[in-house]
Structures are given as structure tokens and as C-alpha cells.
Amino acid sequence: MTEQKQERESWNYESLEEIIEAIRDQEHDYDTIGLQGPDGIKPKVIEYANRLREEGFETVIVGASTFGACGIADEKVKRMGADALIHIGHTRFLHPEKADMKDYDVYYLPYREDREIMPILEEHYEEIDKDEKIGLVGVTQYMDRAEEAREFLESKGYDVVEGTTGLRTTETGQVLGCDAGAAHNVSHKVDAFVFLGSGHFHPSQVSETGKKVYVVDPYQEHIWIEPPNSLEDEMQAEYARVIKHKDKKKWGIVTSSKKGQNYMMAVEIAKEKLESYGKDVYVFVEDRIFESDYKGYGIDIYVNCACPRMTKDWRDMAFVSPKALEVLDELEIEH
Numbered sequence: 001m002t003e004q005k006q007e008r009e010s011w012n013y014e015s016l017e018e019i020i021e022a023i024r025d026q027e028h029d030y031d032t033i034g035l036q037g038p039d040g041i042k043p044k045v046i047e048y049a050n051r052l053r054e055e056g057f058e059t060v061i062v063g064a065s066t067f068g069a070c071g072i073a074d075e076k077v078k079r080m081g082a083d084a085l086i087h088i089g090h091t092r093f094l095h096p097e098k099a100d101m102k103d104y105d106v107y108y109l110p111y112r113e114d115r116e117i118m119p120i121l122e123e124h125y126e127e128i129d130k131d132e133k134i135g136l137v138g139v140t141q142y143m144d145r146a147e148e149a150r151e152f153l154e155s156k157g158y159d160v161v162e163g164t165t166g167l168r169t170t171e172t173g174q175v176l177g178c179d180a181g182a183a184h185n186v187s188h189k190v191d192a193f194v195f196l197g198s199g200h201f202h203p204s205q206v207s208e209t210g211k212k213v214y215v216v217d218p219y220q221e222h223i224w225i226e227p228p229n230s231l232e233d234e235m236q237a238e239y240a241r242v243i244k245h246k247d248k249k250k251w252g253i254v255t256s257s258k259k260g261q262n263y264m265m266a267v268e269i270a271k272e273k274l275e276s277y278g279k280d281v282y283v284f285v286e287d288r289i290f291e292s293d294y295k296g297y298g299i300d301i302y303v304n305c306a307c308p309r310m311t312k313d314w315r316d317m318a319f320v321s322p323k324a325l326e327v328l329d330e331l332e333i334e335h
């Protein structure tokens, strides 16, 4: 294991007991520990708080749900006197613009789904074409079984290429809604991907590599195929929004104050580009971004420089990704 890989993985723990041991071993002298988790495991958060209290720690819990480790609530718990934070649900998030994400002690306890995935792979693997070189990717909930899946596929004669981490991720093959880098990094070596997880959202990010994706789906209980480039329509819809508003004078750019969703370089690049086309640009910041907050400013189109996932289904206002601004270069714009 390379030093870099070891460093990346050492931030993630598999149980609260491991974290308690680390906190004690490292003699940090913590008194108060913050806890933060996603919806759906709130009873677990209380259970963890009780366990920490048994160990003599004071606890403070972040009330709002978390969608990713991009939103570590270090500042909130620090304000409450916490010495460290346990972020439940996700692996450590690396900032794509290299902003410092480790200036506070955060212990990551990723959520692993109890639902069995290996029996689905074992029962349906023959649907994966054996002549194809495979890249193995998936979501955090199942990455604890990625090695087992790889060994199984190899034992059945599949050629599974060595995986990598993405730009924001710490586990090999791990894909986030904002980062399919683990797939892109190996896409030139593979014919198709095997994806551990469910739903279309993450497989469609992987399909942007131009490769088909075999989804080993523990909810559907079979393997289905996400076709290559399945996000193409979505991108075309974004270009259409930019084209529709191309002559508007006022444009907004939205970013988040959440540490891992605050993309200042993206803001600067988008702002510069829009200004080069004579636009008046207004930059907005908010912790969690709601569509309704952006009504009433007299601005019809906003560039989302926060979590790319957030604005995807919004229809009242026109929100586009920074990438969609590319289309401006091909248009005649009224200055």
C-alpha cells in the first residue's frame, strides 16, 4: 500500500469502538466530542452519544442532517466547545481545490449498508460479458465489500483492472455524486464498469466515461445496465438553459459556505467568463442552498458552484453547472 493511500484510508474508521480506541491511544485529552450524521440513522447518533458519555466524554449533536463529508460541521461544534467531531455516514472528503479539510480533528465513520450485495453478484455475474476488461466501482455503503467482489470476479475468470481513488474520495473505486474520478482514472484501460450500489444517479456519473455500467443492485436484486453517456440529455438541457438566457444582463453565481462545497476557484473562473461577455455578476453564498432563496433578486439564471447534485431537479429557476457556460463561446451575445 502506498504511503498516500495509507494516509487517505487512515481517516476512516469502521466502528465507534475503533474511534474510541484512537481517541484514547492518541491521548488527545478531548473533553467534548461533536457528532454529525445523515437522516435515517438518527437513533444511531443517540446510541453513539450514550456510548461516548459512558466513556466520560461530553457530547454535542449537530441537528441538521448531513449529505456528505463535504459538509463537516467543525465550526458549529467548535463553537459549542467540542475538541473533535465524529462525522457519521461518509468517508473523508478531499477538497478538489485543495482547501484545507484537516485543520480540525474529524473522525469519519462511513455508513455501510447491511443489505447483502455479494449474493446478487454471485447469482447474476454471468450477465457481465467475460470478454470485457472490468473496472470495479461503487458507493461508500458497499465499498467494504469491494475487495470480496474483485476476488470473486477474478475467480470466475474476469480481468478486473487495478482501481484508484477519485479527486475527492479516499477509498479505491469509490464514487460520489460529485466525483466519478475513480472511474475516469481507469476508463482508458477498461471496456465496462461493474458498479456496487443502486439507483441511476451514481451509475450515470460513471457512464460519463463513455463506458457501459453493470449495476449490481441489492435493492432490485439483479444486475442491470446503465448505458454509456447517459447524462448527455441532462447536459444538453443545461446548454439549452444558457442559450435561453444568453442575453440577460444579470447573472448569479451560487456557492456554499460548507467547507467541502465552497469552490472559490470555480466561482472566479465562472465570474471572469461571464464578465468577459459583459454580464453583471452577483456572487451568493449560503450554507444549504434552497431554490426559493434565489427568487426575488431579479436574476433569472444562476451558476451552481456548490454541490452539483443539489440543483439538478430544480425547475422554477434556471441553474446550470460551470461547464454549461462553455456554450457561450459558440453563441452571439448582446453586450
Ligand code: SF4
Pocket: 067, 068, 069, 070, 071, 176, 177, 178, 179, 260, 261, 306, 307, 308, 309, 310
Ligand atoms: S455530491 Fe454534493 S453532497 Fe455529495 S459529497 Fe459531493 S458535494 Fe457533497
